[in-house]
Amino acid sequence: MITRRTLMATGTLGAAALGLPRMAFAAEQADVVIIGAGLSGLHSAQLLSGLGMRVVVLEAGGRVGGRVHTVETAEGPIDVGASQIGRSYARVLDAVRRHDLRLVPEDRDLLPFAAHFQDTWFDPADWANNPLNKTVGEERTINPILLGQVVSARHNPLKEVDDWLDPRFARDDISLRQLMEREGYSPAAIELAKISVPGIGIDETSMLRMWQEATRGGIDHRTEQAPTAAKRNQPFGETNDRNLVDGLASINNIAGGCQQLPLAMAARLGDAVRLNQQVVRIAMSDTGATVSCRDGSSYTARFVISAVPFSVxxxxAIEATRDNPIQRQAITSMPYANTARLYLHVERPFWKEDGLPASFSTDGPIGMFWGIDNHSGEGVHRAMVVMVGKVAEAISRMDHEDAEAFVQRELVRLRPAAKGLLRYQTYKDWARDPLQLGCGFSLAPGQVNAFGRTMTDPWQVLHFAGEHTRRLDFGMEAAMESGERVAVEIGERA
Ligand SMILES: Cc1cc2nc3c(=O)[nH]c(=O)nc-3n(C[C@H](O)[C@H](O)[C@H](O)COP(=O)(O)OP(=O)(O)OC[C@H]3O[C@@H](n4cnc5c(N)ncnc54)[C@H](O)[C@@H]3O)c2cc1C
Structure with missing residues (x-):
């Protein structure tokens, strides 16, 4: 029997996959067809070919990496998808080392935040005395731009990273609004939570989904050397502890951009990875499957791995000799969140001119502006407009160019001192990418109970990988976790 231990012992890649001429993989028949060349698909491909299996990875796009995407700009590479690698990312760190890539401590500390609410600027530290503050009692002291996150963290009952799947917590498969009502928060606090809710929105995401991520994130924070809790009093806690432990900061990037990793993984797989092969159909029985692509090519295999998001x-089309209503429900109804980001150069720190803190959070249509520290205080800075949740959903309904122009206009409307000082670097809206249709999975209230616990079970010969099939991890590490899980599943059946 093949277990996780056996896979680890073989290393991720046997000689079978190395340097073989294209003909070795050109047959339309394979042991395993893997759909999608993101980290989950590539990791499972490496593990399975390390076990001597013939794998083919079909990638719809013209590049590998999926949500790991580095864009070259005049100022150098920018990661518009994943970039941050924590100290606790065991599988990603292992892959980085195996592929001889270099890590550098992330240098993206955020400058302090102002708050902009109901078209008024205010200091979050003085929010308790602000007449706009309609919350009651102790709620009044909670920083309004963090309220949703603070409430979510305060009531998180999960201790272990897999607790979210434990039926003991079934009653918590509810929205943030339902949680706040249950815990007696005022209507004004519930209203405020809308601007800082983790997940898609106050009604759309299950607390169990949010707490899974928060509980796993807590492990990363525990690996920090210097306590940065005070500095972390801002959205997304984007401060880095650069005290190196075993050569690692608390947040690390890959030199040259994160996409170096999937590129290196794909290079070792050689011709097993086929670009521009968009899968449109899977026809399967209990003993095998045929996978068809838009260009008319098709592949037969004993096993198929879906390593694409459920959004795609x-x-x-999935044609099965035995239907699986639970899987179908998961595939068709799992919601996807969005992130859209505008990356900017700031020619001069305009916040010194208007006197407001550099970064800000707003209840208006652009969400958040992150001013990034350049450690001199003077001269050119980097910045990002970060749109998530409902803000990002609304932005992605606009045409791409309109959205970019709108965001820049709105930024200058809010901060006139920024006029003429913002230079466009790049823009990415993940919901508008037809091969992603969102930045990450969500689970609606009730969906953990409906299918969350069983949706990763194989359906005939179809196995499910991808960050959305995580059990324990998050981010890129979740993609790698899932690649490993499906490799073990198939190894045990082969
Ligand atoms: C903006 C953003 C920032 C992030 N930041 C971080 C971070 O800092 N740290 C971190 O750890 N994680 C981060 N993540 C999460 C991380 O990027 C993902 O968890 C991980 O990359 C997902 O990998 P995957 O293999 O599950 O899916 P994907 O990367 O989505 O791979 C799926 C692949 O399938 C392909 N595909 C789609 N349709 C088809 C089809 N029909 N046929 C064939 N192929 C198809 C796609 O082109 C894609 O290559 C971020 C994500 C986003 C969007």
Missing amino acids: LRGI
Whole structure:
């Protein structure tokens, strides 16, 4: 029997996959067809080919990496998807080392935040005395731009990273609004939570989904050397502890951009990775499957791995000799969150001119502006407009160019001192990418109970990988976790 231990012992890549001529993989028949060349698909491909299996990875796009995407700009590479690698990312760190890539401590400390609410600027530290503050009692002291996150963290009952799947917590498969009502928060606090809710929105995401991520994130924070809790009093806690432990900061980037990792992984797989092969159909029985692509090519295999998000898998026809209503429900109804980001150069620190803190959070249509420290205080800075949740959903309904122009206009409307000082670097809206249709999975209230616990079970010969099939991890590490899980599942059946 093949277990996780056996896989680890073989290393991720056997000689079978190295340097073989294209003909070795050109047959339309394979042991395993893997759909999607993101980290989950590539990791499972490496593990399975390390076990001597013939794998083919079909990637719809012209590049590998999926949500790991480095864009070259005049100022150098910018990661518009994943970039941050924590100290506790065991699998990602292992892959970085195996592929001889170099890590550098992330240098993206955020400058302090102002708050902009109901078209008024205010200091979050003085919020308790602000007449706009309609919350009551102790709620009045909670920083309004963090309220949703603070409430979520305060009531998180999970201790272990897999507790979210434990039926003991079934009653918590509810929205943030339902949680706040249950815990007796005022209507004004519930209203405020809308601007800082983790997940898609106050009604759309299950607390169990949010707490899974928060509980796993807590492990990363525990690996920090210097306590940065005070500095972390800002959205997303984007401060880095650069005290190196075993050569690692608390947040690390890959030199040259994060996409170096999937590129290196794909290079070792050689011709097993086929670009521009968009899968449109999977026809399967209990003993095998045929996978068809838009260009008419098809592949037969004993096993198939879906390593694409459910947002795109629902567009692929799945014909099965045995239906699986639970899987179908998961594939068709799992919601996806969005992130859209505008990356900017700031020619001069305009915040010195208007006197407001550099970064800000707003209840208006652009969400958040992150001013990034350049450690001199003077001269050119980097900045990002970060749109998540409902803000990002609304932005992605606009045409791409309109959205970019709108964001820049709105920024200058809010901060006139920024006029003429913002230079465009790049823009990425993940919901508008047809091969992603969102930045990450969500689970609606009730969906952990409905299918969250069983949705990763294989359906005939179809196995499910991808960050959305995580059990324990988050981010890139979740993608790698899932690649490992499906490799073990298939190894045990082969
Ligand atoms: C803006 C943003 C920032 C992030 N930041 C971080 C971070 O700092 N740290 C971190 O750890 N994680 C981060 N993440 C999360 C991380 O990027 C993902 O968890 C991980 O990359 C997902 O990998 P995956 O293999 O599950 O899916 P994907 O990367 O989505 O791979 C799926 C692949 O399938 C392909 N595909 C789609 N349709 C088809 C089809 N029909 N046929 C064939 N192929 C198809 C796609 O082109 C894609 O290559 C971030 C994500 C985003 C969007």
